[in-house]
Amino acid sequence: MSELPLSATADAALQAAPATKARGYWATVGRRIMRDKVSTACALVLLLIFLSAILAPWLGLEDPYKGSMIRRLRHIGTTGYPLGTDELGRDMLARLVYGGRLSLVIGILPVILAFCFGTSLGIIAGYVGGKLNTAIMRTVDVFYAFPSVLLAIAISGALGAGILNSIVSLTVVFVPQITRVAESVTTGVRNMDFVEAARASGAGPFTIMRVHILGNVLGAIFVYATSLISVSMILAAGLSFLGLGTKPPEPEWGLMLNTLRTAIYVNPWVAALPGAMIFAVSICFNLLSDGLRSAMDIRN
Amino acid sequence: MLAYIARRIVYVVPIVISVALVCFLLVHITPGDPLVAVLPADASQELAAQLRAAYGFDRPLPVQFGLWLLRALHGDLGNSIATGRPVLAEVMRAVGNTVTLAIAAAIIGFTMGILLGLIAGYFRETWIDKVATSFAIAGVSVPHYWLGMLLVIIFSVQLNWLPAVGAGPSGSNSWAWDWAHLKYLVLPAITTSVIPMGIVTRTVRALTGDILSQDFVEALRAKGLRETGVFRHVIKNAAPTALAVMGLQLGYMLGGSILIETVFSWPGSGFLLNSAIFQRDLPLLQGTILILALFFVFLNLLVDIAQAAIDPRIKRG
Numbered sequence: 001m002s003e004l005p006l007s008a009t010a011d012a013a014l015q016a017a018p019a020t021k022a023r024g025y026w027a028t029v030g031r032r033i034m035r036d037k038v039s040t041a042c043a044l045v046l047l048l049i050f051l052s053a054i055l056a057p058w059l060g061l062e063d064p065y066k067g068s069m070i071r072r073l074r075h076i077g078t079t080g081y082p083l084g085t086d087e088l089g090r091d092m093l094a095r096l097v098y099g100g101r102l103s104l105v106i107g108i109l110p111v112i113l114a115f116c117f118g119t120s121l122g123i124i125a126g127y128v129g130g131k132l133n134t135a136i137m138r139t140v141d142v143f144y145a146f147p148s149v150l151l152a153i154a155i156s157g158a159l160g161a162g163i164l165n166s167i168v169s170l171t172v173v174f175v176p177q178i179t180r181v182a183e184s185v186t187t188g189v190r191n192m193d194f195v196e197a198a199r200a201s202g203a204g205p206f207t208i209m210r211v212h213i214l215g216n217v218l219g220a221i222f223v224y225a226t227s228l229i230s231v232s233m234i235l236a237a238g239l240s241f242l243g244l245g246t247k248p249p250e251p252e253w254g255l256m257l258n259t260l261r262t263a264i265y266v267n268p269w270v271a272a273l274p275g276a277m278i279f280a281v282s283i284c285f286n287l288l289s290d291g292l293r294s295a296m297d298i299r300n
Numbered sequence: 301m302l303a304y305i306a307r308r309i310v311y312v313v314p315i316v317i318s319v320a321l322v323c324f325l326l327v328h329i330t331p332g333d334p335l336v337a338v339l340p341a342d343a344s345q346e347l348a349a350q351l352r353a354a355y356g357f358d359r360p361l362p363v364q365f366g367l368w369l370l371r372a373l374h375g376d377l378g379n380s381i382a383t384g385r386p387v388l389a390e391v392m393r394a395v396g397n398t399v400t401l402a403i404a405a406a407i408i409g410f411t412m413g414i415l416l417g418l419i420a421g422y423f424r425e426t427w428i429d430k431v432a433t434s435f436a437i438a439g440v441s442v443p444h445y446w447l448g449m450l451l452v453i454i455f456s457v458q459l460n461w462l463p464a465v466g467a468g469p470s471g472s473n474s475w476a477w478d479w480a481h482l483k484y485l486v487l488p489a490i491t492t493s494v495i496p497m498g499i500v501t502r503t504v505r506a507l508t509g510d511i512l513s514q515d516f517v518e519a520l521r522a523k524g525l526r527e528t529g530v531f532r533h534v535i536k537n538a539a540p541t542a543l544a545v546m547g548l549q550l551g552y553m554l555g556g557s558i559l560i561e562t563v564f565s566w567p568g569s570g571f572l573l574n575s576a577i578f579q580r581d582l583p584l585l586q587g588t589i590l591i592l593a594l595f596f597v598f599l600n601l602l603v604d605i606a607q608a609a610i611d612p613r614i615k616r617g
Contacts, residue, residue, distance in 0.1 A: 142318040145597050146589075149556030154589045157577035158326040234443045238559050241445055242574065257446060261563075268453040275446025283441035290437075 032295035039291030042284035049281060053100030062091035064098040064251045073267040084270040086256065087263050088249075092270055096277055099251040102163070103278070106245060106252070107233035110167050114174030115225045121175070122182020123217065127190050127209050137183060143176035152235055156244040166245040170235055174228055181224045185217040219296055226289040230282040237278045253278050305605055312601050319597060320372065323590040324365050327582045377587035382579045387587035391569060395554075395591065397467060398561070398568035400475055401492060402553040404485050409493030410500055410546050417504025417542075418534075424509050432501060439498025448491040448563040455487060462486055465565040488564040492557065496549040503545045507538040540611035547603030551596040 023031075033039050052059065062081075067088035074085040083092040125136040143151065155169035189195065190213065198212050237254030239245040246252040248259065253274040260271035352358045356367060371377075377387035413436075420432035456464035468474075468481045475481060511517065511534050520530050558570030565571065569588055576584040608614045 138314075141315060142322060145315050145319050145600075146322075146593050147552045147555030147596055149552070149558065150589065150592055150596075153558055153573065153577070154323075154326055154585075155329075157573070157585060158330045160330070230441055234441075237443060238445060241559065242562060243578070257449070261449065264449065264453050265457055268457055272446070272450055272453060275443055275449060278443045278446060279441065282443065283437065286437055286441045 029292070029295045033291055036291045036295065038287055039295075042288045042291070045280065046284050046288070049100055049277075050104065052097050053104055056094075056097045056101065059097065061094035061097060064090060064094040065249055066090065073263055073270065075267060076269055076273075083273060084267065086260060086270065092273060095251040095256060096253070096273060099253045099256060099274065099277070102246055102250060102252040103233070103237060103254065104281070106163060106167055106170075106240070107236040107281070108229055110170035110174055110236065111225055111228050111232045113167070113171045114178050114228075115221070117171070118175045118178025118225075119182045119214075119218070119221050122179040122184075122221070123186050123209055123213055125179065126183040126186025127205065127213055129187075129190075133183070136179065140176040140179050140183075143172070144180075148173045148177075148231070149235065149238075152239065153242070153244070156239050161244050161247065163246055166236060166239045169239070170232055173235070174232065177228065178221060178225060182217060182221050185220045186213055189213055189216050223289065223293050223296060226285065226292060230286040230289070233278060233282045233285065301609065304608055308601060308604055312597060315597055316594065317369075319593045320369055320590060321365065323586050323593065324368055326589065327586050328361070330582065372590070377590070378583035380576075380584040381581045382575070382584065387583050388591075390572065390584065391588050391591050394567060394569045394572040394588075395595075397475060397566060398554055398557050398570065401485065401488055401557060401561075401566060401568060402550060404489035405492035405553055406496065406546070406550055408489060409496035409549070412493070413497045413500025414504055414542070416497070416501040418508055418531075420501065420505040421508025421512065422531075424505075424512075429505075433505065436498040436501035436505070439494040439501070441498075442494055444491055444494060445559040445563050447494060448487065448560055451487045451491060452563075467565075467567050488560055488566050491560050491563070492553055496546070496553065499549060500542065500546060504538060504542055507541055508534055511537045540607050540614070543610070544603050544607050547599060547606070551599040554599075555592045555596050 033043075067086075067090045069089060071081075071085050072089040073087060074081050074089075076082070076084045078084060081091055081093070083096065086092055086095060121136055125133045146154070152169050152173045155172055156166055159165040159169065195208060195212055198208050203211070236245065237252070237257070240252050240254030241258045243255075243258065246255045248255065256274040257271075257278075260274065263271045349358075356364055359367075375388055377391075379385065380387055380390055383390065416432040416435060420429045420436075423429050452464045455462045463484050464487075467484050468476070517530060517533070520533060554569075556570075557566075557568055558573050560566065561568045561570035562574050569592055573585065573588045573592075575581070576588060
C-alpha cells in the first residue's frame with residue numbers, strides 16, 4: 001500500500017499535463033503569420049479578390065459580356081464605369097471581378113493537382129528507393145531539361161488552345177518540381193528511428209508512408225507549392241495572353257490583356273488594368289509564401 | 301578534372317535522347333492526324349495514304365522515332381510546312397535574335413542583381429535591405445508581358461522616345477550594333493531582365509548574408525583587414541553559386557522568350573514558336589522546341605563544368 005501515494009502523484013501529474021500543454025505546431029505558425037504585417041496585408045488582399053470573384057453575381061455589377069459600340073474604351077473614372085470600358089464597350093470593373101473566377105482557377109488548380117501527384121510520386125520514390133526511385137527521378141530529370149515556360153507552351157501548343165489543356169500543361173510543368181522536393185525530404189526522413197520503430201512494430205509500407213512519413217514531409221512540400229502559385233498565375237495568364245488558354249468572350253485577365261493590347265494608343269491605362277490584377281495576386285502569393293516559410297522555420 | 305568533364309558529358313547523352321523523345325512525341329499528342337496541316341481538305345484516300353507513307357507516318361512509332369533521330373543527328377529537322385524552307389535554318393536565324401536579346405537582358409539583369417544582392421546582404425535588416433528585397437520580389441512577381449506593355453505605354457505611346465515593336469528600322473533585315481537598331485532592343489531587354497534581376501538579387505543576398513556570418517570573416521576583421529578586403533573574400537566565396545544561378549537564368553531567358561517576343565514582335569525563336577503554334581506548323585514547332593531545349597541542356601552542362609572548375613570545394617571525384 002506504500003506505492004499508493006506515488007501512483008496518485010503520477011496520476012495527478014498526468015491529469016495536469018493537458019493544462020500546461022504547449023501550443024501545437026500549426027497554432028504557432030498561425031500566430032507567427034498573424035503577427036507579420038506584410039503577410040497579413042497580403043492575406044487580406046487575396047481574401048478580398050477571392051471573395052469578390054466568388055460573390056461576383058451578387059455584387060450588383062454590370063453584365064461582363066454585354067458590350068455597346070457607342071461606349072467603347074471609356075476612361076477610368078467615367079460616371080457609371082469606375083474603371084472604364086474595354087474595346088467592345090463592356091464594363092471593366094465587372095470584367096476584372098468576373099475575370100478572377102477563371103484566372104484564379106487556371107492559375108491555382110495546376111499547383112493543387114501537381115501538389116497531389118508530385119507529393120505521391122516523391123514520397124513513393126523516396127521511401128521505396130532502389131529501381132523505382134531511379135525510374136521516377138530520371139523521368140523527372142528529363143522534364144528539368146526544358147525551361148518551364150518552354151515546356152508549358154510546347155505542351156499547350158501541341159494540345160491546342162483551351163482551358164483544360166492549359167491546366168494539363170501547367171500541371172505537367174509543376175509535377176516534376178514538386179516530386180523532386182518531396183523525394184528529397186522523404187529520403188531525409190525514411191531512415192529516422194520512428195520510421196524504423198513503426199516498421200519493427202509491423203506497419204506495412206503504405207501505412208508508414210501515409211501515417212508516419214506524410215505528416216513529417218507535408219509542411220515542407222506545402223511551402224514549396226505555395227511559392228509556385230505566383231509563377232503559375234503568371235504562366236496561366238500568359239498562355240491565355242498568347243491565345244492558348246481561355247477563348248473570347250470569356251472574361252480572363254490574360255486574355256483581356258491580349259485583346260486590349262490594340263487599345264494602348266487610345267486608352268493605355270484601361271488596357272493595363274488586367275495585368276495589374278495578375279501582378280497583385282502574384283506578388284501577394286509570393287510574399288505570403290515567404291511569410292509562411294519563415295513562420296514555419298521554428299528554429300529562427 | 302578531365303575525368304569529371306567526361307563523366308558529365310556521358311551523363312548528358314541519355315538526357316539528350318529523352319529530350320528528343322519528348323519533342324518527337326509532342327507531335328503525336330496533337331489531336332487529329334499529324335498530316336492535317338499538309339493535306340488539302342478535299343484530298344482523296346489514296347493521296348492521304350501516299351503522303352502518310354512519304355512522311356513515314358505508316359510505320360510503328362519506335363521506328364519513326366529512330367529514323368527521325370537519325371535525320372536530326374544529320375541536321376535534318378524536316379521542312380517548315382508554312383514556308384517550305386528547312387526547319388534548322390529557320391530556327392537558327394531566329395535563335396540569333398533571341399541570343400542578342402538574352403545577352404542584353406543578362407547584362408542589365410545580372411549587374412543590377414549582383415549590386416542589389418551585395419548591398420542587401422551587406423546591410424541586412426536595414427531599410428536599404430528592405431528596398432532591395434522589394435525590388436527583387438517585384439521582379440519575380442511581375443507578369444513580364446504586362447511590364448513590357450507598360451514600358452511601351454510609357455516610353456513609346458506617351459513619351460515617344462523608343463519604338464514599340466520590331467528589331468530594327470524598316471528596310472533593315474539583319475541585326476547591327478548601332479543606335480538605329482539598339483533603340484529597338486532597349487525595352488525588350490529591360491523587360492526580359494526583371495526576372496533574372498530578382499532571382500540573382502535574392503541569391504546573392506542570401507549568399508552574402510551566410511558568408512558574412514561565418515567565423516572566418518570575424519577572423520579576417522580581427523586581423524585588421526579593411527572592409528574592402530573582407531568584401532573581396534565575400535565575392536570570391538559567393539561567385540561559384542551565383543555563377544550557376546546566372547547560367548540557369550540565361551538558359552531560361554533563351555528558352556522562355558516567347559511572351560516577350562510576342563509583345564514586342566521581336567523576330568526571335570519565341571516569335572517563331574508562336575507562329576508555328578498558330579499555323580499548326582508541326583515540324584517547325586518540334587524543331588524549335590528541340591533546339592531550344594538542347595541549348596538549355598548544354599548550357600547546364602557548361603555551368604556544371606565551370607562551377608567545378610572554379611570552386612575547389614566541389615568534389616570532382
